[in-house]
Amino acid sequence: MSKQIYHTNEIQKRVDDYISQFKEGYFSPLSLMARLSEETGELAREVNHYYGEKPKKPTEQEKTVEEELGDIIFVLTCFANSLDIDLSEAFDMAMTKIETRDKNRWTRKDLSS
Template sequence: MYTTDQIQKRVDEYISQFKEGYFSPLSMMARLSEEVGELAREVNHYYGEKPKKTTEEEKTVEEELGDIIFVLSCFANSLDIDLSEAFDIAINKIETRDKDRWTHKDN
């Protein structure tokens, strides 16, 4: 298993071996949108009303989530953003803003 720091380093090691390097932010956004669309398609096949065609390639929700993590790591690396720090900002905001939004479980 990997930490976000390890994921970002591994992705950077992979991308750094190519002259082309990271895509531009706009291209990265398009690529992330494409991967999220592929995840939506898989979720629809597994949990929705649209079964796969017999000719369609077998993919899994897990595989698509992995693709999203890879592209998200590329995006973050290309902009010199630490995903752990970005997550910390997001979770602190959510825990503050939404702390009383949902019904708490009785312990």
């Protein structure tokens, strides 16, 4: 079974289709920020379990870093949709800034070998 590959516009539409089913709609930006912080904390916990010094207790539910990243993408998409922000445009602006600002910041790999 092959996995579906989504582009940001498809992600935003899928989330909007889901949220649009409910009268409550999107949460407020402040609530979405709190949810994003919560999900980031859950990701940090999973990373600490897998790569840090704090293994899971036998009674703790098995989650994955992948699952937590997916949760962050969902909440981030809700945030963008609620503010009518195109994630592709936001990503492009961020990458342009980073590629310009940090172009000589790191040691480049020698691609000739």
